[in-house]
Amino acid sequence: MSAERAPGLLAGDSLNLRLARRSLGLIALCLILLPFADLAVTTHDPWAELGRMLAGLLHPDILATESLPHAIALTIGFALWGTLLGVVLGFPLALLFSRSRLIRSSCAFVRAIHELFWALLLLQVFGLSAVTAIAALTIPYAGIFAKVYAEILELTPRAPVDALPEGTGRLSRFVYAELPMIWARLSSYTRYRFECAMRSSVLLGFVGLPTLGFHLESAFREGRYPEAGALLWVFYLMIASLHLWGHRRLLPWIALGSLFLLGPWPDIDGALLWRFVSVDLWPKPLLEGNWSELWQWFGEIPDLLPAIGNTLLLGLMGTAGSLVVALLLWPLASRHFGNRPTRMAGKGVLILMRSTPELMLAFIFLLMLGPSMLPAWLALSLHNGALIAFLVARHADAIVPGSHALPASARYAYELLPRLYGGLLALLFYRAETIIRETALLGMLGIATLGFHIDSSFAYMMFDQAFVLLLITAALNIGVDALARRYRPRELAAPPSQHDRPAGDAAC
Amino acid sequence: MSVEELVRFDGEALGHAHHTVLADLTLGLRAGERVALLGPSGVGKSTLLTALRRRLGHHAAWCPQEHGLVPPLSVYHNVYMGRLERHSALANLLNLARPRRDAWHDIQALCGELGLEGLLKRPVSQLSGGQRQRVAIARALYQAREVFLGDEPVASIDPHQARRLLHMVQHRHATCVIALHQRELALTHFDRVWGLRDGQLMFDAPACELTLADLDTLYPDARSSDAQSEPA
Numbered sequence: 001m002s003a004e005r006a007p008g009l010l011a012g013d014s015l016n017l018r019l020a021r022r023s024l025g026l027i028a029l030c031l032i033l034l035p036f037a038d039l040a041v042t043t044h045d046p047w048a049e050l051g052r053m054l055a056g057l058l059h060p061d062i063l064a065t066e067s068l069p070h071a072i073a074l075t076i077g078f079a080l081w082g083t084l085l086g087v088v089l090g091f092p093l094a095l096l097f098s099r100s101r102l103i104r105s106s107c108a109f110v111r112a113i114h115e116l117f118w119a120l121l122l123l124q125v126f127g128l129s130a131v132t133a134i135a136a137l138t139i140p141y142a143g144i145f146a147k148v149y150a151e152i153l154e155l156t157p158r159a160p161v162d163a164l165p166e167g168t169g170r171l172s173r174f175v176y177a178e179l180p181m182i183w184a185r186l187s188s189y190t191r192y193r194f195e196c197a198m199r200s201s202v203l204l205g206f207v208g209l210p211t212l213g214f215h216l217e218s219a220f221r222e223g224r225y226p227e228a229g230a231l232l233w234v235f236y237l238m239i240a241s242l243h244l245w246g247h248r249r250l251l252p253w254i255a256l257g258s259l260f261l262l263g264p265w266p267d268i269d270g271a272l273l274w275r276f277v278s279v280d281l282w283p284k285p286l287l288e289g290n291w292s293e294l295w296q297w298f299g300e301i302p303d304l305l306p307a308i309g310n311t312l313l314l315g316l317m318g319t320a321g322s323l324v325v326a327l328l329l330w331p332l333a334s335r336h337f338g339n340r341p342t343r344m345a346g347k348g349v350l351i352l353m354r355s356t357p358e359l360m361l362a363f364i365f366l367l368m369l370g371p372s373m374l375p376a377w378l379a380l381s382l383h384n385g386a387l388i389a390f391l392v393a394r395h396a397d398a399i400v401p402g403s404h405a406l407p408a409s410a411r412y413a414y415e416l417l418p419r420l421y422g423g424l425l426a427l428l429f430y431r432a433e434t435i436i437r438e439t440a441l442l443g444m445l446g447i448a449t450l451g452f453h454i455d456s457s458f459a460y461m462m463f464d465q466a467f468v469l470l471l472i473t474a475a476l477n478i479g480v481d482a483l484a485r486r487y488r489p490r491e492l493a494a495p496p497s498q499h500d501r502p503a504g505d506a507a508c
Numbered sequence: 509m510s511v512e513e514l515v516r517f518d519g520e521a522l523g524h525a526h527h528t529v530l531a532d533l534t535l536g537l538r539a540g541e542r543v544a545l546l547g548p549s550g551v552g553k554s555t556l557l558t559a560l561r562r563r564l565g566h567h568a569a570w571c572p573q574e575h576g577l578v579p580p581l582s583v584y585h586n587v588y589m590g591r592l593e594r595h596s597a598l599a600n601l602l603n604l605a606r607p608r609r610d611a612w613h614d615i616q617a618l619c620g621e622l623g624l625e626g627l628l629k630r631p632v633s634q635l636s637g638g639q640r641q642r643v644a645i646a647r648a649l650y651q652a653r654e655v656f657l658g659d660e661p662v663a664s665i666d667p668h669q670a671r672r673l674l675h676m677v678q679h680r681h682a683t684c685v686i687a688l689h690q691r692e693l694a695l696t697h698f699d700r701v702w703g704l705r706d707g708q709l710m711f712d713a714p715a716c717e718l719t720l721a722d723l724d725t726l727y728p729d730a731r732s733s734d735a736q737s738e739p740a
Contacts, residue, residue, distance in 0.1 A: 163576030165651060166565055167593035172600040176589050180580040 016418050019425055019489055023323060030320035033313055038448070039377070042370030049368045056225025057232060064227035065215050070261070072234065075211040077258030078130070078204065079197035082137025084255060086197075087190060089138065090145025097150035107143035112474035112481075114441045115140055115200045116359075117451070119207050120458050121470065125276050129266040133209045137197055144193065152185045153178075187248075195242055199357045202235060206359060206444065212238075216360070220367060239355050281467040301465055303453065304472075311449040311476060314373055315436040318380030322435065323428055325385025326392060330424075333393035336401065336416060337408055350393075353386030358438045359445070366445055376442040376449075380435055388427045392420055422489045432484035433477065440473045450476070512539045514655065514683065515563045522552070522559050529555040531707055537655075537685065542678055544694035544715070545687040547704030547726050553687040556704070557657050560685060564655055569681070571648035571658040579633035583624060583643050586632050587615045590650035615650065621676065622646050623669075637664045645673060649680060656684035663689065671697070691723040 010021055043049060065071070096103050119136035126132040160177040205213025212235055219228035245254070285293035298304070331337040332346025353361075358379045365375030401415045443451025450473045457466035516536045523529040529552040537543065537560065545553050561568050569590075577586050585604065588611055592600060603611065612628075619628060622642045627635065632643055645661050656677050662670035670690065674697050678684060685702075688694055694701050695715050703710040703726045710726060711718075 157575075159572070159575040160578045163570065163572045163647075164589060165570070165591070165593045169593070169597045169600075171597040172592050172595075175601060175604060176581070176585065176592060177578055180578050183580060 015489075016421055019421055022487065022489075023425060026316075026323065027320050030316050033316065036309075037313055037317065037377075038372045039374045040370070040372045041374065042372065043368065046368045052223075053225050053228070053364065053368070056227075056229035058229070059226055060230035060233050061226035062230040062234075064224065065219070065231060068215070068231075068234070071205075071210060071212050071215055072238065073258060073261045074133075074209075075198065075201045075213075075238070076254065077262045078133040078137065078209075078211060079194060079201040080251065080255050080258060081134045081262070082201065083141060083190070083194045083197045085134065085138040086141030086145050086193070089142035091149060093142065093146035094149030094153060097146050098154070103146070107146045108478055108481075109474055110139050110143035111147070112437065112477035113140060113470055114437050116203055116207060116441055116444065117454060117470055117473070119204055119209065120454065121466070123207065124280075124458065124463060125273055126266045126268070128208050128210070129264050130262045131266055131268075133201070133204050133211070134262075136204065137200055141193065141197065145190075148189055149186060152182050152189065155185075156182050191246070194246065195239065198239060198242070199355070203357055203359055206363075213360075217363070220363065236352070236355060276463070280463040283464045283468065298468075301453070301469070303448070304469075307443075307448060307450045307453050307469075308472065308476065310373070310447075311436070311439050311443075311473075312480075314376055314380070314442070314447070314449055315432070315439045315480065317373070317377050318384065318435045318439060319428065319432050321377060321381025322384035322388060322431065323425075325381050326388040326424060326428070328389075329386060330389040330392040330396065330420075331408075331412060333390060334396040334416075336396060336399075336411060347390075347393075350386045350390045353382050354390055356383065358383045359441060362442050362445055362447075366447075371446045373447055376439070376445070376447045379442070380438060384428075384431050384435055388424060388431065391427060392424050395423055396420055426489050429484040429488035433481040436477050436480040440476070513537065514539055514567070515560055517559075522555050524555075529707060530704070530709075533709060535702065535709060535712060537683070540682045541700055542683070542698045543685045543700045543702055544698040545685055545702050545704070546689070546691065546694055546723060548728070549689075551704045552707060553704060554659055556702075557659050557685065557687060561657055564657070567653055568655045568657050569648040569651040569653035571644050571656065571661045573644070573659050573663070577632050577640060577644060577647075580631055582629050582631055583619065583635070583646075584612065584615055584628040586643050587619065587646045587650050590647040615646070618646050618650060622649075622673070638666075638669075641665055642673070645677065649677070652680075654681065654683060656681035656686070658684070658686040660687050660689065662686075662693075667693075691720055694723065695720065 010017055010024070062068075093103055093107065097107070115136050118139050119132055122132040122135050126135070156178050160181060161173060164173060164177055201211055202213040202216070205211040205215065206217050208214065212231060216228060216231045216235070219225075219231060279287065283294060283297050285291070285297050329346075329350060333343060333350050335343065337343075338346070361383055362376045362379035365378050369375050396416050399416060399419060401411060403415070406415060440450045440454075443449035443453065444455045446452060450469055454466050454469045454473070457463070457469060513536045517533045520533050521528045521531050522533060533556075545556065547553055561570055578589070584607055588603065588607075591611075595603070599608070602608075616625075616628060619625060622645060624639065624642055624646065627639065632640060635643065641661060641664060645658075648656060648658065648661070658677070661677070662673055665673065667690065670693060674686070674693065677686070678697070686698075695718060698715050700713065701715050701718055701723070702712050703723065705726045705728075711722070
């Protein structure tokens with residue numbers, strides 16, 4: 001009888017080995033392509049800058065910002081109305097979602113364009129107004145709600161419907177036997193989306209709308225760090241206290257009250273609007289039907305291919321970076337490691353990272369390190385890595401370890417990680433769509449991704465070019481999503497996020 | 509025979525799309541007959557009841573197991589659902605916001621008889637298993653049909669109450685088919701027993717001609733493990 005030979009490195013076809021090969025492949029690809037990325041640190045003394053920022057965070061100056069209450073009210077008002085109208089549009093679409101291919105692809109399209117890009121586009125027509133802000137949230141959210149609500153609707157239990165008397169009408173059936181069964185899931189997802197809307201609403205300040213982000217951006221940019229620190233604290237407090245003031249009974253009143261504060265309302269010129277939609281947005285050769293010139297027109301878009309390449313590269317780097325960060329950080333917040341104080345601190349850090357939008361993180365790193373892909377990479381990896389780490393830690397807490405005597409490293413490598421890794425990777429691949437969306441967006445800070453060219457096209461009033469770049473961004477996003485779906489670990493019966501929230505969730 | 513047959517199966521196969529549960533079934537349900545349906549779990553009692561329900565259509569009140577209820581809604585609304593098809597969609601919608609006075613009155617009386625008084629506004633999710641089953645029975649009674657079809661309606665209810673509930677059901681329905689697992693009740697409270705085993709109808713006989721030992725033959729391991737019968 002011949003002894004069985006020990007397998008080679010990472011050889012074998014158990015689930016975890018396959019997943020390990022897949023992740024190492026991702027990281028290897030990232031390392032191979034890394035030399036093409038511009039990772040220079042161009043500032044003179046990044047650490048001193050960071051010190052000044054931290055000092056500002058420790059000595060915040062809450063009174064420095066003029067009309068701070070108004071900015072807070074606008075931030076909340078935009079988020080609330082953006083979400084509400086998103087629900088109003090998204091819910092009927094969800095009912096038709098599984099039946100209509102047209103609706104599915106339109107929703108995928110509006111989802112694929114970031115809220116801030118929508119804001120840039122709408123800005124051209126509605127100016128710096130409440131309509132721009134609310135519609136910039138409502139349009140993509142309608143697409144997201146349609147998809148996620150449709151997924152929830154699909155999970156409606158059949159038994160109560162089967163028990164109804166014969167001849168019950170469609171509407172009665174829905175409101176009695178279907179809607180109540182999924183109400184809790186629908187409302188918890190909507191609540192989560194509202195939290196996302198709060199963050200997006202803050203970010204709308206980066207394109208000039210008068211929310212909290214507007215003051216935050218100018219304070220940071222002009223080096224007024226005590227003021228910036230105070231605004232950051234206000235932002236975190238707003239998110240953290242959401243469960244206090246975001247009560248079901250209170251929200252309608254806040255929504256009504258904010259109507260009086262929202263503004264300014266634009267004067268809409270119908271003829272101008274029509275001209276913008278029917279003429280300005282489209283390449284002239286296309287409208288004239290001149291195909292050879294259209295080709296030339298494409299050639300004149302500056303740095304189109306490098307921009308696409310950079311977007312994809314940064315997206316890949318962000319995904320690989322998130323994986324590494326998540327692997328390193330999840331034990332910080334898990335009950336299996338450390339003691340109570342370290343866990344509290346770890347959880348705090350993860351929540352802080354997770355609550356800070358990538359754009360804001362990238363902006364802060366940019367001020368520290370100067371314009372290159374490095375700040376964007378750090379921001380993407382830390383934000384998404386922390387978000388995944390937090391969810392993985394919660395899954396880990398549900399595991400009862402077999403043996404308590406193991407040292408921490410063995411517990412990590414033998415007891416816990418093998419059971420968590422599939423879920424972690426699934427979350428990462430869910431996030432990939434968001435990461436590429438954000439990657440394009442980060443261009444608005446001056447990093448050479450597609451967003452940079454979209455931003456400058458708008459700035460130069462080249463709407464046709466901006467629009468085509470937006471379409472390319474959306475297509476890229478849809479493509480990456482399809483790719484991530486393909487390589488997502490499918491062997492798991494249910495994606496881990498389903499225990500907390502519906503699958504579409506990890507996108508925010 | 510002079511009594512009218514409501515439903516008749518003639519050598520039929522019942523089951524789901526690709527899977528036959530009951531093969532070659534020959535069986536008739538006569539008006540005015542109280543039938544107990546016995547057999548081990550998974551044998552096809554629910555399949556047979558579903559088929560009867562389909563045949564009987566509007567003539568049958570349907571009492572499924574408790575998972576047919578809607579836990580987030582109140583007891584009142586769950587019972588009201590028994591007559592959902594008799595009101596317009598608008599009336600049903602308004603009833604969700606504010607209960608109809610007439611329906612509230614009827615359902616209150618019905619729930620009182622079933623020992624659910626004072627629970628009308630409570631969500632079904634907050635009730636005990638036995639209470640939920642009584643809500644399911646209340647819903648079926650509220651339908652007020654000629655034939656009562658029940659899928660283990662008294663399964664998790666104590667024997668004394670089970671008897672009372674069966675009386676109530678049979679008082680309001682001359683004809684009924686009720687799946688049970690309490691063998692004694694089948695002999696004391698029913699005219700006829702249908703016994704299912706191994707995908708077949710083992711017997712279809714008047715209850716007075718059967719003994720507990722006959723019924724035991726339906727359950728493969730009844731005599732060895734299930735020696736203690738229910739207290740009378």
